[in-house]
Amino acid sequence: MTSLRDEVDSLFNLAFGHLVGAKPENGQGLQLLEGWFPAVDVYEDKDNLLVTAELPGLKKEDIQISLDNGNLTLSGERKQEEKRQDADVYRSERWVGRFHRSVSLPCRVEAEKIKATYSEGVLTVTLPKAEDAKPKQIPITVK
Amino acid sequence: MNTMTQKEERPARPQPVEPKRAFALPNVNVIETKDGYILEAEMPGVAKEGMEVSVEENLLTITGRRQPEPSGNLVHRESNPVDYRRVFELDPAIDSGKINAQIEQGILTLNLPKAEKVKPRRITVN
Numbered sequence: 001m002t003s004l005r006d007e008v009d010s011l012f013n014l015a016f017g018h019l020v021g022a023k024p025e026n027g028q029g030l031q032l033l034e035g036w037f038p039a040v041d042v043y044e045d046k047d048n049l050l051v052t053a054e055l056p057g058l059k060k061e062d063i064q065i066s067l068d069n070g071n072l073t074l075s076g077e078r079k080q081e082e083k084r085q086d087a088d089v090y091r092s093e094r095w096v097g098r099f100h101r102s103v104s105l106p107c108r109v110e111a112e113k114i115k116a117t118y119s120e121g122v123l124t125v126t127l128p129k130a131e132d133a134k135p136k137q138i139p140i141t142v143k
Numbered sequence: 144m145n146t147m148t149q150k151e152e153r154p155a156r157p158q159p160v161e162p163k164r165a166f167a168l169p170n171v172n173v174i175e176t177k178d179g180y181i182l183e184a185e186m187p188g189v190a191k192e193g194m195e196v197s198v199e200e201n202l203l204t205i206t207g208r209r210q211p212e213p214s215g216n217l218v219h220r221e222s223n224p225v226d227y228r229r230v231f232e233l234d235p236a237i238d239s240g241k242i243n244a245q246i247e248q249g250i251l252t253l254n255l256p257k258a259e260k261v262k263p264r265r266i267t268v269n
Contacts, residue, residue, distance in 0.1 A: 039222040043215035050213050054187035054222055056249030086177060093170035094185055106218060120210060121187035121249015 036095035049127040056121030107133035166228035179256035187249035236261040
C-alpha cells in the first residue's frame with residue numbers, strides 16, 4: 001500500500017507541486033496541498049528590504065514570523081469560524097487553515113532590527129540591510 | 144433560485160466611462176440565515192476610505208481601491224496590483240435600505256437583512 005500511496009503522491013506533486021512549492025523528495029506529498037498560500041511581494045531600497053504578504057482577516061497572534069539562515073518564513077493559521085446555526089452557505093471561497101511561506105532574502109539583514117506591522121489585512125516586514133550589504137559609494141581621489 | 148448569484152459586469156452602455164481598467168475579483172463567502180445574508184469579501188490592502196458599496200436596482204457592487212504601494216524597487220511580485228470589484232444580484236427579499244458594511248483587516252463584511260414581510264414567521268393558532 002505504501003508504494004501505491006507514494007505513487008499517487010508523486011503524481012500529485014508532478015501535476016500540482018509547482019503550484020504549492022511541494023518537493024517530491026520531502027515525502028509530505030498530499031499534506032502540502034492543504035492550506036493556502038498568501039501572495040508575497042518583496043521590495044528593496046538602499047537601506048531596507050520590505051516583504052509584504054496579503055493575509056486578510058487574521059489576528060496578529062495568528063501570524064508567526066521567523067528568520068533562519070537568510071530565509072524569512074511567514075506562517076500561521078486562519079481558524080474556521082464557528083458554524084452559524086440555521087445558515088445556508090452560498091459561496092465559500094475564502095481559505096481557511098494553515099499557511100506557510102518562505103522567502104529567500106537577496107542579501108544579509110540585521111536580524112535584531114526587523115520590524116513587522118499588520119494593517120488593512122497586509123503584513124509588512126521591514127528588514128534593515130546589514131552594513132556590508134548596503135551599496136557603497138567609493139570616493140575617488142584625484143592626484 | 145433568485146438568490147445572490149454572481150452576475151457578469153453589465154454590457155457597456157454609451158456613456159462617458161473612465162478608461163477601461165482591470166479589476167480583481169475578491170474571494171467571498173456568502174451565507175443566508177433566516178434574517179438575511181452575510182457577505183464577506185477579502186480585499187487585503189484596502190482601507191475604509193477606498194471602499195465603495197453601491198446598490199443600483201437589484202445589483203450590488205463592491206469596489207475596493209488599494210492603498211499606494213510601498214516605495215522601493217519591486218524585486219518579486221505575487222499580488223495582483225489592481226483594484227477589486229465584484230457585482231452581485233440581490234435577492235428581492237433583501238431590504239436594500241438596511242444594508243450595512245464594515246471593513247476590518249482587509250475583510251469587507253456586509254449585512255443584508257431581509258425585509259420584515261418576507262421573514263418566516265410562526266402564526267399562533269388560538
